[in-house]
Amino acid sequence: MEKPVNNRAWFLVLPVLVLVAFSAVIPLMTVVNYSVQDTFGNNEFFWNGIGWFKDVLESDRVHAALGRQLLFSGIILAIEIPLGIFIALNMPKRGFWASLCLVLMALPLLIPWNVVGTIWQVFGRVDIGLLGHTLAALGFDYNYVNDPIDAWATIIVMDVWHWTSLVALLCYAGLQSIPDAYYQAARIDQASRWGVFRFIELPKMSGVLLIAVLLRFMDSFMIYTEPFVVTGGGPGNATTFLSIDLVKMAIGQFDLGPAAAFSLIYFLVILLISWVFYTVMTAQREVP
Amino acid sequence: MAVAREDRRWGSAVVMTIYLMFLLLPIYWLVNMSFKTNAEITGAFSLWPTDPTLRNYRVILTDPSWYMGYVNSLTYVVMNTAISLAVALPAAYAFSRYRFLGDRHLFFWLLSNRMAPPAVFALPFFQLYSAVGLFDTHIAVALAHCLFNVPLAVWILEGFMSGVPREIDETAYIDGYSFPEFFVRIFTPLIASGIGVAAFFCFMFSWVELLLSRTLTSVNAKPIAATMTRTVSASGLDWGVLAAAGVLTIVPGALVIWFVRNYIAKGFALGRV
Numbered sequence: 001m002e003k004p005v006n007n008r009a010w011f012l013v014l015p016v017l018v019l020v021a022f023s024a025v026i027p028l029m030t031v032v033n034y035s036v037q038d039t040f041g042n043n044e045f046f047w048n049g050i051g052w053f054k055d056v057l058e059s060d061r062v063h064a065a066l067g068r069q070l071l072f073s074g075i076i077l078a079i080e081i082p083l084g085i086f087i088a089l090n091m092p093k094r095g096f097w098a099s100l101c102l103v104l105m106a107l108p109l110l111i112p113w114n115v116v117g118t119i120w121q122v123f124g125r126v127d128i129g130l131l132g133h134t135l136a137a138l139g140f141d142y143n144y145v146n147d148p149i150d151a152w153a154t155i156i157v158m159d160v161w162h163w164t165s166l167v168a169l170l171c172y173a174g175l176q177s178i179p180d181a182y183y184q185a186a187r188i189d190q191a192s193r194w195g196v197f198r199f200i201e202l203p204k205m206s207g208v209l210l211i212a213v214l215l216r217f218m219d220s221f222m223i224y225t226e227p228f229v230v231t232g233g234g235p236g237n238a239t240t241f242l243s244i245d246l247v248k249m250a251i252g253q254f255d256l257g258p259a260a261a262f263s264l265i266y267f268l269v270i271l272l273i274s275w276v277f278y279t280v281m282t283a284q285r286e287v288p
Numbered sequence: 289m290a291v292a293r294e295d296r297r298w299g300s301a302v303v304m305t306i307y308l309m310f311l312l313l314p315i316y317w318l319v320n321m322s323f324k325t326n327a328e329i330t331g332a333f334s335l336w337p338t339d340p341t342l343r344n345y346r347v348i349l350t351d352p353s354w355y356m357g358y359v360n361s362l363t364y365v366v367m368n369t370a371i372s373l374a375v376a377l378p379a380a381y382a383f384s385r386y387r388f389l390g391d392r393h394l395f396f397w398l399l400s401n402r403m404a405p406p407a408v409f410a411l412p413f414f415q416l417y418s419a420v421g422l423f424d425t426h427i428a429v430a431l432a433h434c435l436f437n438v439p440l441a442v443w444i445l446e447g448f449m450s451g452v453p454r455e456i457d458e459t460a461y462i463d464g465y466s467f468p469e470f471f472v473r474i475f476t477p478l479i480a481s482g483i484g485v486a487a488f489f490c491f492m493f494s495w496v497e498l499l500l501s502r503t504l505t506s507v508n509a510k511p512i513a514a515t516m517t518r519t520v521s522a523s524g525l526d527w528g529v530l531a532a533a534g535v536l537t538i539v540p541g542a543l544v545i546w547f548v549r550n551y552i553a554k555g556f557a558l559g560r561v
Contacts, residue, residue: 090303092300114513267405
């Protein structure tokens with residue numbers, strides 16, 4: 001059924017519009033303003049055109065951060081998506097155990113992000129952490145403060161710990177929507193376990209799985225707090241991802257111009273991904 | 289066949305047990321530490337507190353610079369949830385029931401704000417709220433978190449509202465209800481679970497966020513999360529208190545999660561499962 005056209009609906013949207021304009025458009029305009037100007041202090045600004053954008057696009061530092069960011073997001077997706085599906089397939093279907101699993105799995109999602117960082121920072125320490133201590137006792141030379149590989153491994157395991165449940169919960173919701181009749185039909189056809197997964201469960205999960213992939217990609221692309229607490233972007237710059245680099249530039253060094261240009265480019269990348277996300281999600285709703 | 293299925297059930301139980309262990313072990317370690325003395329934490333390595341103490345919790349609950357962090361966090365989180373829901377409800381109704389000029393573009397623009405990296409907004413927010421004299425107030429953080437919570441609330445509510453057949457609206461109008469009357473007395477009860485889920489997600493994302501809340505506050509509205517980071521960077525760490533503070537930040541989420549357990553996935557999928 002087609003929705004009626006009614007332009008007075010704008011009045012209902014107006015409060016949201018005003019609020020989000022205040023908290024998004026005004027700040028964004030400030031960023032645009034900084035991105036095209038330079039200053040020698042004293043609040044005197046002069047026009048700098050696209051200079052900062054050129055600097056940022058040619059900067060090795062930004063390239064390196066972008067490279068690390070893409071690698072990180074890639075690894076995260078490659079681990080969390082298959083693992084999330086696997087966990088969802090193994091979850092109890094209904095009853096008390098299903099509820100218990102849901103609640104326990106959601107627990108990491110509700111912990112403040114810096115506490116997630118703190119938990120893993122402590123957990124991985126060789127002197128007082130269970131993980132670090134155990135690895136050291138087993139003879140591994142594990143030290144996430146000095147060794148880039150160990151730092152990366154710690155952050156990746158932390159992110160898997162933090163967010164795999166999200167993928168699993170979404171897939172679980174998708175699996176719940178499969179009628180029992182499908183499974184019965186598969187049993188009559190003597191379908192293998194793999195066949196059931198490939199031809200019944202996976203197609204039914206594809207919708208939520210897409211949401212999971214895009215959410216995980218975008219959120220891992222903006223990750224800041226957790227690695228910042230665990231490694232502070234180090235050792236060296238080994239775990240300095242885009243957001244960490246940006247905050248360093250803007251608030252640490254107060255390089256407003258480059259930081260603003262960096263922000264806008266970063267935001268455009270996100271906007272592009274959001275557009276894909278939006279298109280895919282609305283297309284999916286129109287063809288149920 | 290029956291034997292194979294029985295085997296598989298045991299296999300599933302083993303997989304879930306391992307996974308839940310993996311999830312709970314780091315949390316257990318934090319809880320474990322929070323009941324230890326600092327001497328035991330740094331001195332002896334033990335899997336459970338040999339000499340359990342409540343001293344760490346006592347420190348937090350008696351020192352205003354610690355417990356005010358929780359009060360501040362809860363204040364702006366509740367403010368944010370109230371503001372987000374108040375503005376999102378009518379907007380979600382408009383999106384779910386009508387087509388209007390620019391609706392799709394507007395919806396996309398809202399979504400893009402949910403996806404905006406907070407790092408981009410940290411500095412401009414700082415300057416904006418300093419300029420209007422709201423720096424270091426609860427309302428500043430509450431308004432800043434609206435950046436991602438309002439779009440989220442609109443999306444979740446729109447998903448739930450679209451599940452309510454439009455005939456109900458039309459029947460109510462024919463029965464002589466005015467729009468506000470209909471919305472409050474008939475429609476709101478119908479989407480009560482949706483409102484609960486949206487409130488939960490606003491609460492949660494405002495609670496877990498640190499970058500903006502830390503940037504926008506210094507003393508009077510400093511969130512608990514920021515109080516904790518200062519302790520981490522300071523010399524002479526009080527590990528026990530740090531762990532206890534961490535455990536206390538997990539409690540609110542753990543308490544409310546039971547009520548929305550069946551809707552969590554729907555909320556994360558922005559109301560679209």
